[in-house]
Amino acid sequence: MAASETIGATARERATDYLAKRHRFRLAEALPWLIAIAVFFIFPTRMTFGSQVLVMVMFALSLDLILGYAGIVTLGHAAFFGVGAYTVGLAAARLDWTEPISGLFAAAIAAGLVGFVTGWFLLRYRGLTLLMLTLATAILLQETGNLRSDISGGYDGLPGLTFKPLLGVFDYDLYGHTYYLYVLAVLAVVFYLVRRIVYSPFGQALTGIRENVRRMHAIGSPVHRRLVTVYTIAAAIAGVAGALFTQTNAYVTLTVFDFDNSAKVMVMLILGGTGRLYGAFVGAAVYMVLEDYFSKLSPTFWQFGIGLMLILAVLFAPRGILGVFERFGTYLAERKRS
Amino acid sequence: MTAALQVEKLNRNFGALPVTRDVDLTLERGARRALIGPNGAGKTTLVNLITGVLKPHSGRVLLSGDDITASSQAERARRGLARTFQINQLFRGLTVLENLCMTVGERDGHCNNLWRAAGSKRDVIDEAIGYLDSLRLTDDALKLVRELPYGRQRLVEIAIALAQKPRVLLLDEPAAGVPSSESHLILDVVAALDPDIAVLIIEHDMDVVFRFAKEITVLVQGAVFTQGTPAEIMNNEQVRAVYLGQEGHRGGHHG
Numbered sequence: 001m002a003a004s005e006t007i008g009a010t011a012r013e014r015a016t017d018y019l020a021k022r023h024r025f026r027l028a029e030a031l032p033w034l035i036a037i038a039v040f041f042i043f044p045t046r047m048t049f050g051s052q053v054l055v056m057v058m059f060a061l062s063l064d065l066i067l068g069y070a071g072i073v074t075l076g077h078a079a080f081f082g083v084g085a086y087t088v089g090l091a092a093a094r095l096d097w098t099e100p101i102s103g104l105f106a107a108a109i110a111a112g113l114v115g116f117v118t119g120w121f122l123l124r125y126r127g128l129t130l131l132m133l134t135l136a137t138a139i140l141l142q143e144t145g146n147l148r149s150d151i152s153g154g155y156d157g158l159p160g161l162t163f164k165p166l167l168g169v170f171d172y173d174l175y176g177h178t179y180y181l182y183v184l185a186v187l188a189v190v191f192y193l194v195r196r197i198v199y200s201p202f203g204q205a206l207t208g209i210r211e212n213v214r215r216m217h218a219i220g221s222p223v224h225r226r227l228v229t230v231y232t233i234a235a236a237i238a239g240v241a242g243a244l245f246t247q248t249n250a251y252v253t254l255t256v257f258d259f260d261n262s263a264k265v266m267v268m269l270i271l272g273g274t275g276r277l278y279g280a281f282v283g284a285a286v287y288m289v290l291e292d293y294f295s296k297l298s299p300t301f302w303q304f305g306i307g308l309m310l311i312l313a314v315l316f317a318p319r320g321i322l323g324v325f326e327r328f329g330t331y332l333a334e335r336k337r338s
Numbered sequence: 339m340t341a342a343l344q345v346e347k348l349n350r351n352f353g354a355l356p357v358t359r360d361v362d363l364t365l366e367r368g369a370r371r372a373l374i375g376p377n378g379a380g381k382t383t384l385v386n387l388i389t390g391v392l393k394p395h396s397g398r399v400l401l402s403g404d405d406i407t408a409s410s411q412a413e414r415a416r417r418g419l420a421r422t423f424q425i426n427q428l429f430r431g432l433t434v435l436e437n438l439c440m441t442v443g444e445r446d447g448h449c450n451n452l453w454r455a456a457g458s459k460r461d462v463i464d465e466a467i468g469y470l471d472s473l474r475l476t477d478d479a480l481k482l483v484r485e486l487p488y489g490r491q492r493l494v495e496i497a498i499a500l501a502q503k504p505r506v507l508l509l510d511e512p513a514a515g516v517p518s519s520e521s522h523l524i525l526d527v528v529a530a531l532d533p534d535i536a537v538l539i540i541e542h543d544m545d546v547v548f549r550f551a552k553e554i555t556v557l558v559q560g561a562v563f564t565q566g567t568p569a570e571i572m573n574n575e576q577v578r579a580v581y582l583g584q585e586g587h588r589g590g591h592h593g
Contacts, residue, residue, distance in 0.1 A: 011476050011477045011479060012467055012471075012476055012479075014479075014480065015435050015463075015467060015470075015476070015479035015480055016460070016463050016464070016467065018433075018435075018480055019435060019436075019439065019456070019457040019463050020457040020458070020460070020463065021457065022455075022456075022457055023455035023456070023457055023458075196452070196453050196455075197452050197453075199455050199456060199457075200451055200452050200453055200454055200455065200456055201443045201448040201449040201450075201451050201454070201456045201459075202449055202450065202451055202452040203452075203456070204436065204439065204440055204443060204449065204456045205440065205443065205444060205449040207429070207431075207432060207436075208429055208432070208440045208444075211428075211429035211430060211431050211432055212427055212428060212429050212430070214423075214427050215427040215428060215429065215498070216412075216444075217391075217410075217411045217412050217415070218389070218411065218415055218420075218421060218423075218427065219415055219420075219440070219441045219444050219445070219498065219502055220412045220413070220414075220415030220416040220444055220445060220502070221412055221444045221449065222412055223412065226449075229452075
């Protein structure tokens, strides 16, 4: 009797311990940040490309929040990226508002607002219906920009944008060193926010909606409110990513709203692994480095390489690259135990 | 005294087919009522109407005297109306403990918090483990629900309903799909429920019904056929004819 009570107590303690410690930072989590800093020193001439990778990491991270955690399937996430990109683009070109950091806040608010309004209507639907409606949202925004090309610059875009020095001090250099560190710093802040949300009770409720929405209704969860909230947050983050995109490239065209952009970010996330936080880092980095490599290898047929990589990923790593590592980890742990 | 749950003249059609017809049903506080009836009698539909999954075409549902007919499913749940599903509705990819913590968190409004770590509220975890303890699920706390055998998943289903701290609990065939070697555990749990909770159980096994229920409602073709104590129902010739007579060739467990 005493023995079984001890076993019961340990099971109880183990369970409590697991939940109580799950949100703590692990040592391995420093790795992607160390790599990002190392890249700064090792590839000083590739900083513009590096910034683009970091922007896509942030974009994929925002998608992970809604797709990986809340299970919202969307093919129109570029809508919010585009709204953010155009917020700073138009502010700089038409209003001469070129201070970069306040631009990020403006982009977050604008994209978040669009996310809130569209989400309020769209998130009553699920599955294919939602897929079509999100896709349509991005197209509508794109065409609105096209209709008023006198303001948006249309598909020719808003070229040659210049922004004020960062914090009024750090000016932008030819190789984009400042930009790289700037984007990395913003990414770190955004990542911290997302991480807090994911491990919060709200984040738990999102996984509940992903796993079984009928059960969530039955236990009294305000599902629609939860979905609209996370959709708004994800839209704001995608907006910041879009704003950084405009600032790093110093130009923006309506192609940011392209279906291509929505699909690409989803592919990156799935490649890295959904619902895992770091899947966005791995997926975006691997995709963009390979894309860069293939396009140099063969400027005409580089997409063949991307396609091949995706087929291999779907066949052999259905839960993403991080999923493979995870499986390898449990395999090692089990071998050690036996 | 106001009844815990009152259903008045509830009607619902699926197209031209009336599936719920003028149903009146009352659960007093602490009631132990069984809802029986042949397959297709509309038992699960009635549960769906009461919990708000479906909207009635006419009639009212009152919870502790308050009209909740227009309320959403989630709102009804927050007011103390809980149910289990005939087929498990669980968070299969999450651990058993997370299933319970989520329920407690949504019940108490913790899930509105985007900033605090979910694991930092010890009382939520302790309460969740308390429910697992009472159903002997603690050893499985860190297993994913989908890794559990169906019978144990069934217990998680009940644990979630208990964690909602309901005033009214609707059990839709709690032992369905569970091998008889394990079903006694579920039935023991049902028998030991808090005497303050009003319970409506849908069940096909007449031994369970007669053991558990103090009152029985017989539903036939969407309408209340008769109600009464187990003894009255057992001795009712008409009930025997339409329902109990089927005992000999009772087939599936479909509601």
